[in-house]
Amino acid sequence: xxxxxxxxxxxxxxxITAMLMVFILAPLAVVVAMSxxxxxxxxxxxxxxxxxxxxxxxxxxxxxxxxxxxxxxxLSTTIGSLLLGVPAAIxxxxxxxxxxxxxxxxxxxxxxxxxxxxxxxLMQLLSAMGSGDARINLLIGHxxxxxxxxxxxVVTSLLLVDFNLEDAARTLGANxxxxxxxxxxxxxxxxxxxxxxxxxxxxxxxxPVTMWLANSEYSPVPLVLMxxxxxxxxxxxxxxxxxxxxxxxxxxxxxxxxVGLRRAAAV
Amino acid sequence: MSSDTQVLEPASSRxxxxxxxxxxxxxxxLAVPILIFLAIFFFYPAINLLFFSLLTQDAKGIVxxxxxxxxxxxxxxxxxxxRVFWNTLRISLVTSAFAIxxxxxxxxxxxxxxxxxxxxxxxIVIAPLIVSVVVRSYGWQLILANTPAGxxxxxxxxxxxxxxxxxxxxxxxxxxxxxxxxxxxxxxLPLASALGKIDPNLEDCARTLGAPxxxxxxxxxxxxxxxxxxxxxxxxxxxxAGSFVTPVILGGTTATMLGNLIEQQIFxxxxxxxxxxxxxxxVLVVFAINTLSMRLLEGRRFRTxx
Numbered sequence: 001x002x003x004x005x006x007x008x009x010x011x012x013x014x015x016i017t018a019m020l021m022v023f024i025l026a027p028l029a030v031v032v033a034m035s036x037x038x039x040x041x042x043x044x045x046x047x048x049x050x051x052x053x054x055x056x057x058x059x060x061x062x063x064x065x066x067x068x069x070x071x072x073x074x075l076s077t078t079i080g081s082l083l084l085g086v087p088a089a090i091x092x093x094x095x096x097x098x099x100x101x102x103x104x105x106x107x108x109x110x111x112x113x114x115x116x117x118x119x120x121x122l123m124q125l126l127s128a129m130g131s132g133d134a135r136i137n138l139l140i141g142h143x144x145x146x147x148x149x150x151x152x153x154v155v156t157s158l159l160l161v162d163f164n165l166e167d168a169a170r171t172l173g174a175n176x177x178x179x180x181x182x183x184x185x186x187x188x189x190x191x192x193x194x195x196x197x198x199x200x201x202x203x204x205x206x207x208p209v210t211m212w213l214a215n216s217e218y219s220p221v222p223l224v225l226m227x228x229x230x231x232x233x234x235x236x237x238x239x240x241x242x243x244x245x246x247x248x249x250x251x252x253x254x255x256x257x258x259v260g261l262r263r264a265a266a267v
Numbered sequence: 268m269s270s271d272t273q274v275l276e277p278a279s280s281r282x283x284x285x286x287x288x289x290x291x292x293x294x295x296x297l298a299v300p301i302l303i304f305l306a307i308f309f310f311y312p313a314i315n316l317l318f319f320s321l322l323t324q325d326a327k328g329i330v331x332x333x334x335x336x337x338x339x340x341x342x343x344x345x346x347x348x349x350r351v352f353w354n355t356l357r358i359s360l361v362t363s364a365f366a367i368x369x370x371x372x373x374x375x376x377x378x379x380x381x382x383x384x385x386x387x388x389x390x391i392v393i394a395p396l397i398v399s400v401v402v403r404s405y406g407w408q409l410i411l412a413n414t415p416a417g418x419x420x421x422x423x424x425x426x427x428x429x430x431x432x433x434x435x436x437x438x439x440x441x442x443x444x445x446x447x448x449x450x451x452x453x454x455x456l457p458l459a460s461a462l463g464k465i466d467p468n469l470e471d472c473a474r475t476l477g478a479p480x481x482x483x484x485x486x487x488x489x490x491x492x493x494x495x496x497x498x499x500x501x502x503x504x505x506x507x508a509g510s511f512v513t514p515v516i517l518g519g520t521t522a523t524m525l526g527n528l529i530e531q532q533i534f535x536x537x538x539x540x541x542x543x544x545x546x547x548x549x550v551l552v553v554f555a556i557n558t559l560s561m562r563l564l565e566g567r568r569f570r571t572x573x
Contacts, residue, residue, distance in 0.1 A: 009480040016372040020451075021391050027406025027448065028395065030418055034409060042409060044418045084304055087297035095294035107301055110309055114509030114553055116526050117546045120533065121312035124319065124543075144309050147301060176293070205399040207512050211530070222401045229405055229516065238409075241402040248397040256390065 028245055035238035042235055053239035063240060066224040070204050073135070073220060077142040077203040078196050084143065085150030085199075086192060090180075092151070093158040111148045118144060119209035126213070134218040141209040146199035153198060157191025157259075158184075194259040201251050205244075313550075320543035330539055338544035348528065352548070355524045358439055358514075359507040362446040366454035366503045367496060369447075374458035374495075375488075379467075396452045404516040407445045411436040411517070437519030445513040450506050454499035461495025462488070494564060501560040505553045525549045 030044075035053055037046030057063050088107050092100065110118060119141055126137050161184060169179040185192075207222045214223055221244065228237050323333045342348045377388045395403060410418040413434045420432040435441050465488065473483045489496075511526035518524070525545060532542035 013372045013376050016369070017376045017388065020369055020373055021388070024391055024395055024448065024451065026418075027403055027410055028398065030409045031402060031406045041416075044409070044412075044416050044421045084301040088301045091294050091296075091298035097295050103298055103302075106310075107298070107305065110305070112505060112553065112557055113309075113313070114505070114526075114546075114549055116509050116511055116529065117313070117316070117550055118309065120529065120542070120546055121316040122308060124316060124539075125308070125312040140308050144305065147304075151301075201397045205397070207400060208509070208526070211511070212533075222399050225399070225401050225405075226512070226515075229401070229408075237405070241399075241405055244399050244402050248399075249394065252390070252394045252397055 031238045031241045032245065034235055035242040037235045037238075039235070041233050042238060053235045054243075056236050057239050057243070060236070062219075062224055063221075066219055066221045067243075069135075069218055070221040073138055073142060074200045074203040076139055077146055078199045080139065080143040081147040081150045081199045082192070082196055085147045085195065086154055088147075089151045089154035089158055092155055107151055108148045110144050115145055115206070115208040119212035122209070123212040134213060134215045137213040138210060138218070138220070141213045142203040142206060145206065145209055146202050149198045149202060150192075150195035153191050153195030153259075154188060157188040160191075161187045190259045194255055197251060197255055197258070201248065204247070316543050317547055320540055320547045322540050324538060324540050338541045339548075341541070342544060342548060348545075351523050351525060351528050354439065354522060355508055355549075356552070358442055358446065358522065358524065359504045361439075362443050362450065362507045363454070363500050363503040365443065365447050366451055367500060370451065370454035370458050370499060373455050374462050374492075377455065377459045378462040392452050392455050395448070400449055400510075400512045401516070403449055404445050404513045407441065407448065408436060408516055411441050411444070413437070436517065437521055439518070439522040441517040442514050442522045442524075445517040446507045446510060449510070449513060450503045453502040453506060457495040457498040457502070458492060459495070461492040461498075465491045493567060497560045497564055501557055504556050508552055508556075509549060525552075 033046050034042050034044075036049050036051065038048035038050040038052075039046070092104055092107075122141050122144065123137075126140070131137055165183050165187075166179055169183045170176075174182065204220075205222060206220075207226070210220055210223060214220060219227075221240075225237070225240055225244070228240065319330065320338055321334050321336065322330050323335050323337070324330045342352070373388065373392065377385050377392075380388075412418075412420065413432055413436045415421060415424055415432050417432070417436070419435070420429075423429045423433065435444075469491070470483050470487050473487050474480075478486070508524075509526060510524065511530065514522055514524045514527055518527075525548065529542050529545045529549070532538045532545060536542075
């Protein structure tokens, strides 16, 4: 391995890379450090050590309600995007028909469309339709933006599945559904799980679509955090942020276990 | 079923196509639910928004028929809006330029080190992608704060490098730093996968023939990694151009972007058609960049083929 990266250039590369790793981790580390600061304002350097801000946010009704809403929303979004995305991924890989490339472009197009505009356009439609329940509106918006991630993850795993096994099952008399259930699904399970987890995380963190569809009664975590950030200056804001960071780290570790991170995030 | 038809039909290429079509029809049907869903909740609203941007809003706030391009002319004639437009393009361009320059070292190390180093780098690069943009921008707010209580100013003043706190927060620089942090993975990942596909022997050859490392990079590595470079540039540019959270937290009132302008028009001014027009402008910017980079890659492919 060292054969490939040696010479004076190599050390420069390693140094720059190390500095960038610091650059990437610094803002997250600062947030975590501030969350245990025993002071009434967020200011560097943090003072002492306390967990009282965590105790405080765990009693904050708005934050807890937002956390519950975000979890339920992300969960139902995941189910919705799996129900729509997995069949679409099969259609894209297990057959060839005219217009397949176009179909792929269409179902993945929410990825390149500015999410902010997706949310705005959807809000306009939903308010014209008179759909007043923010929870349903949020669910629809989140499924639009997360389903491409599921499709991409499942397509990637379907392409790695051995076609011959499916053919063998069909030849031995299994019908399409049984073949999928017994042969294909077990093989693509890690990919489906990765897509599902990615959809969950994207929904949990989504801001640009959520900002249009939420209301004062139903505000998911990112919106509540944004509001706190503008109005509150004590370390309860870093404490809330740290909770979000911890949830993300757990998700990342599961993703890494399931399929390897680079494949999960394949751009 | 298929063998029957094949026996009965004359031996031309036609019946085979017919069989293939019949076998694949159900598979196509699997995509119908998502197509209907996206048609109703994505394509239709998007087209509707375009239509909306051409309508007139009267004094009572009712949006109605006389079709007009006035919102677009207003956008490109009023100084304030035009400045936001150029701000957005400049911030996106500078961010993607920095992402390219800083992305190469990381992608090269990622592509060419052992599995453990490469995995750790991947973990550090990708993990923040899953942390909310609000949290990451907030982290930068704490670092760049304009008072001595900001991390950067505290370090600089403790070391005696400056005596007065720097004022970086609420400027374009702060937005570029924040956006770079948020979208850096979108540059590194495509770059690393493009670099991983380059035959290492080509670089070895160039080196054996006496090329210094920078020449190997400029003449071999860089040209062969262009697909990853273009993909990363397009992603970083498009995502930065459409951002909302980072400019609010780090840009304040000075570094406003198109996203903030849209939000203001809809939620504060209640000028729906004008808000829609700005949204269409944003979409056009993103589409232009995507089309441009696709053209670039296609042109390249033709040249390498001929």
